[in-house]
Amino acid sequence: MFKPLSLYVGLRYTAAKRRNHFISFISLTSMIGLMLGVAVLIIVLSVMNGFDRELKERILGMVPHAVIRGDDLLEDWQRVDARVEEHSRVVAAAPFVQGQGMVTGGGSVRGVLLNGIIPEQERTVSIIENHMLEGRLDDLKAGEFGMIVGKSLATGLRLELGDRLTVVLPEATVSPAGVMPRMKRFTVVGIFSVGAELDGNYTLVHMEDAGRLIRTDGRAQGVRLLVDDLFASPVVAEQAARMLEGRHYVSDWTRTHGNLFNAIRMEKTMIGLLLMFIVAVAAFNIVSTLVMVVTDKTGDIAILRTMGATPGRIMRIFMIQGAIIGIFGTLVGTGLGILGALYISDVISWVEGVFEHQFLSSDVYFISYLPSQLLWDDVMIISGAGLAMSLLATLYPAWRASRVDPAEALRYE
Structure with a gap:
């Protein structure tokens, strides 16, 4: 051959x-x-x-791809929500109220980020429901002051389902007894686990309960967006904001977790x-x-x-x-x-x-x-x-x- x-x-x-x-x-x-x-x-x-x-x-499944805020609190957040969802690249939108505070329980104190959400809409923009260890997202009901906490936070404060904890906001309230910090008792209705940082300082409550505590009176601080392409979030958010009447401000995940x-x-x-x-x-x-x-x-x-x-x-x-x-x-x-x-x-x-x-x-x-x-x-x-x-x-x-x-x-x- x-x-x-x-x-x-x-x-x-x-x-x-x-x-x-x-x-x-x-x-x-x-x-x-x-x-x-x-x-x-x-x-x-x-x-x-x-x-x-x-x-x-x-991490990026928990934090918003993009957020749209107004000059002040959004009076008619339902209209804003519906309007931005008309954008072809916006998969879903959900309102939120957010504040920082401290939680006390089990003899310990931790700083947390308090997130007021509507469970029905939150599941469309977040993966939180897929990472619940105990409880469900629907257990957050308006007026019952329930709270979902991360696994690390629950471990640090020795919390279990049904336990009570106190939320303290860095704002003073004048009462007959003098100047007192604003505080409210919540009940643990769920525990999630997605990551070390979020598990230790991220909490969820119903938006109506958060509004009573932060005094937003039924208004939303902003609307968070889920877009079809994570890397297109800055552009899509700008385009969605231009669809709204009045002045609105946008931010996206690249500013918070881009590093x-x-x-x-x-x-x-x-x-x-x-x-x-x-x-x-x-x-x-x-x-x-x-x-x-x-x-x-x-x-x-x-x-x-x-x-x-x-x-x-x-x-x-x-x-x-x-x-x-x-x-x-x-x-x-x-x-x-x-x-x-x-x-x-x-x-x-x-x-x-x-x-x-x-x-x-x-x-x-x-x-x-x-x-x-x-x-x-x-x-x-x-x-x-x-x-x-x-x-x-x-x-x-x-x-x-x-x-x-x-x-x-x-x-x-």
């Missing part, structure tokens, strides 16, 4: 057991290094993608670049391997030249040999990386169970497990970069082989 000379000789050189075992060892380490570099890069970027996804789904999101994106980029250097080092180890192979095969090269092989054909022989190392290392590394990215969460959970130690504590991080999201675009880029660097690494040794002088090489044979 006909085989091109360059491919035939290149395959023979790759498969043959060399006289110099050190060259074989260097070839193996180059292949393993490339394999591990590609696999680790895919796994690490998948984990960073997982954190990025959890941030968007959990956290950008930090994860930057970390992913920097870690990707650093790990890509590891792949580059492994790929360019092929240079030293092929240089030693060329030195070892100088006599063979000279014989091939005297038999009529052109410099270009000699060059292709060693490019094929280096490419086989690069292709095999990259493909195996890609396969290992994909398997690792798909099962890293299960492996870490198993390790945590064996050693009875939790690596990601929900008291510190906004999730308690190692997330992973495999993106095929990342796999293609990493694999393509590994193959490209491997092929580039073969050029110099192959060119050096093509420049071997037959007469000089055979002088002492």
